[in-house]
Amino acid sequence: MNDYALAKTDPPLTLQEHTEDVVAEAESILARLRYHVKYHRLTGADLRERLLQAAVHHDRGKAHDRWQRCAEEDRLRKVGLRHELASLRTIDGDESATLDDPSRVAIGAHHNKLSWAHEDRWTTGGSGYDDHTRYWQEMRQQQRNGRHKDFSALVRQRYEYDVVRALLQLADRRASQIEAPDAPDPLPLRPFRYHFPYTGEDGTPHYRPVQEAALEHADKPTLALRSETGSGKTAASLLWAREQVRSQRARRAIIALPTRFTASSLAADTESHVTSGLYHSSAWQHLDGADRLFERLSMARQFLYPLTVTTIDQVLACLTGRREEDHLRFANLAHSALIIDECDFYDDVVQANIETMMAVLRELEVPVLVMSATLPDEHLSVYFPDREDPPSPLDTTTADTTVEIVSVHGVEEPDQDGAEPEDMQWLIDTAREAPRLIVYANTVARAAAYYRLLARHRDDLVLYHSRFTEPHKASKEQAIRAMLGDGGSDGSNEGVAVMTQIGEMSLNVSAPVMVSELCPIDRLAQRTGRLSRFGDSDGTLHLIRPLRDGTLYPAPYGTLSPGEGWRASDALLQTDEELQEGQRLTKLDLKERTNAVYSEPLSFSDQAERNQESLRQEFRQHWLIRPQTAQDEDETDTARWQSRIIGPQVEVFVSEDDVQDQYEGYRAFQQATTQHTVSVPSYRYDQYSDRFVTQEVEVGTDNVEQVVALTEPSPYDDETGLIFQG
Numbered sequence: 001m002n003d004y005a006l007a008k009t010d011p012p013l014t015l016q017e018h019t020e021d022v023v024a025e026a027e028s029i030l031a032r033l034r035y036h037v038k039y040h041r042l043t044g045a046d047l048r049e050r051l052l053q054a055a056v057h058h059d060r061g062k063a064h065d066r067w068q069r070c071a072e073e074d075r076l077r078k079v080g081l082r083h084e085l086a087s088l089r090t091i092d093g094d095e096s097a098t099l100d101d102p103s104r105v106a107i108g109a110h111h112n113k114l115s116w117a118h119e120d121r122w123t124t125g126g127s128g129y130d131d132h133t134r135y136w137q138e139m140r141q142q143q144r145n146g147r148h149k150d151f152s153a154l155v156r157q158r159y160e161y162d163v164v165r166a167l168l169q170l171a172d173r174r175a176s177q178i179e180a181p182d183a184p185d186p187l188p189l190r191p192f193r194y195h196f197p198y199t200g201e202d203g204t205p206h207y208r209p210v211q212e213a214a215l216e217h218a219d220k221p222t223l224a225l226r227s228e229t230g231s232g233k234t235a236a237s238l239l240w241a242r243e244q245v246r247s248q249r250a251r252r253a254i255i256a257l258p259t260r261f262t263a264s265s266l267a268a269d270t271e272s273h274v275t276s277g278l279y280h281s282s283a284w285q286h287l288d289g290a291d292r293l294f295e296r297l298s299m300a301r302q303f304l305y306p307l308t309v310t311t312i313d314q315v316l317a318c319l320t321g322r323r324e325e326d327h328l329r330f331a332n333l334a335h336s337a338l339i340i341d342e343c344d345f346y347d348d349v350v351q352a353n354i355e356t357m358m359a360v361l362r363e364l365e366v367p368v369l370v371m372s373a374t375l376p377d378e379h380l381s382v383y384f385p386d387r388e389d390p391p392s393p394l395d396t397t398t399a400d401t402t403v404e405i406v407s408v409h410g411v412e413e414p415d416q417d418g419a420e421p422e423d424m425q426w427l428i429d430t431a432r433e434a435p436r437l438i439v440y441a442n443t444v445a446r447a448a449a450y451y452r453l454l455a456r457h458r459d460d461l462v463l464y465h466s467r468f469t470e471p472h473k474a475s476k477e478q479a480i481r482a483m484l485g486d487g488g489s490d491g492s493n494e495g496v497a498v499m500t501q502i503g504e505m506s507l508n509v510s511a512p513v514m515v516s517e518l519c520p521i522d523r524l525a526q527r528t529g530r531l532s533r534f535g536d537s538d539g540t541l542h543l544i545r546p547l548r549d550g551t552l553y554p555a556p557y558g559t560l561s562p563g564e565g566w567r568a569s570d571a572l573l574q575t576d577e578e579l580q581e582g583q584r585l586t587k588l589d590l591k592e593r594t595n596a597v598y599s600e601p602l603s604f605s606d607q608a609e610r611n612q613e614s615l616r617q618e619f620r621q622h623w624l625i626r627p628q629t630a631q632d633e634d635e636t637d638t639a640r641w642q643s644r645i646i647g648p649q650v651e652v653f654v655s656e657d658d659v660q661d662q663y664e665g666y667r668a669f670q671q672a673t674t675q676h677t678v679s680v681p682s683y684r685y686d687q688y689s690d691r692f693v694t695q696e697v698e699v700g701t702d703n704v705e706q707v708v709a710l711t712e713p714s715p716y717d718d719e720t721g722l723i724f725q726g
Contacts, residue, residue, distance in 0.1 A: 021175035054103040061086025085132040115626035155363040166331035192306040208232040218243035224393035225371040228587040229529025250337035267309040277305035303332035313643035321622030346571040352612040374522040376598035399586035435494040436511040460495040468721040484509035520571040614641035648682035653709035654716035662698040
């Protein structure tokens, strides 16, 4: 290597100096992450040797005369040379350099160009570019060879390549950050550690039954845990993860939840006990103001924190291999302990996706804990795809409190103007008599109608649903916690919270009285987990059967067919049959009735099976070479696969005044979008098309994006969110 060859120009850095920095970072990463232990067990290969070989040779192409000349003349943007491909050519001309395929792929991919979108960079690259077609053909041949392997073998092969590919990029980026004179050092890479904070008077840990059970069975590769809400499952999962790390089965932990809202809430609850990072599409809003915000988000997005709290959709998305970062996430997932905290058992599309994911994780020996208040026995086959007779879940559910269904009311859609029909007098009386009350509605429109009805009789009332902007969601959660959180459970605080599904799991609140619209039994168990949550008294439940034109209106628990309307899911219909006025249900009863509702072996719909096969094809097609179509870092769906089936949505600015003509760059545009928009179902967008306006905005220096905004006067406000009337 030429001692004076440059690797960087600002500040000047020789190729030898940069290579030494990358090798040092690679050594440090191996020491901190310790991925080499499992890598050798699964592949038989030496990860340290492969990674250091890739680090030593990754930038040798920069010694090319053309690259050096352009560096000296400060015109690297016109060099016409992909230096990583020149590195491969230099390696082939060096008899002393012997790199195997995973190391060669890592070098070729370390600047995010191993994709069909960059095919021309690998071939002629246009005028002035060298022809590296044979290296592109080499990558394509490896892609084809892997694609034709059986699925289990392909999973192992992607792991073998992705770990080297991911760690070389990580080492290169961290070294570059250290080399930048004004940049702080990279955030530290730490293993998962957890100190259980609850002790007795003598200082010994005071474990609850679910926590003792998690510790006792921590040696199981996959553990299914069922325990009621409020029983201490989160602490149990952290204890379980700690044991996985101590036994060398994992280096970090990931908690995957159903929604962004539950993920944000759990991250807030755990941050004082373990070093954790939060990631989902609007996570930045919850971390706004934090030091080095985007670095923290990047680490969480890559599953590099000791504990990453995210959504199940984000974990599933990394299987697709559509983004270069998916290969880094896949490598880190393979060395994590995964905790699946609750799941939508009524949604067979989600369950089918998880079944595919579990098959991948089984091959990679990833320990998995799935936990739920109402884990149905017949759904366990999803989590144990290699077992014909899945084991029963570990169950610590108790019957210590009772929910009494004191009334059942069929309720047509309430008047949007807040009128007080006689058949709703019971709800008004309930709100007047109960100092602390939670009302659950199944749709935004019905929640808003209940809110308007009750607002005439209570001042301490908060409406919370998904059609608020992220800042307003945060303020709503804060207000509800102040009214109904643990600090006011002695009766010192009062209030009424009217919520949709957004508040089923994401809020640690409690009230002695609840009104809930009918929903699948496992969802109802989550809702009633907020009844007398902070004490041992029984709770009172008023059940609403939502009606439209005299028949059960199932939205969103079913299928919406164009021109036909909503068709209720079997789980909702069976729950309707199971529940009646006068019943007294313990948490054990709710568990048993969940098993009764989901009593049939899980059978996927045609839609779920097609979507599942699409996920497997995404894995096969992109295990090595990324596709032509680029994907934003926050997206979880692809053109042919969806993490869950949700109707098309339109992101809408809540006011034209919130839209700027120009944004400095995509970060600024993304922040504005997250801060000032809400998601609107496409059918609502079509239904109220005259309330929207589309306009173009400039992003950066030469990019134009189309945005949609509500016309003035906007129907959105911070009290009720976006509600369409008329």
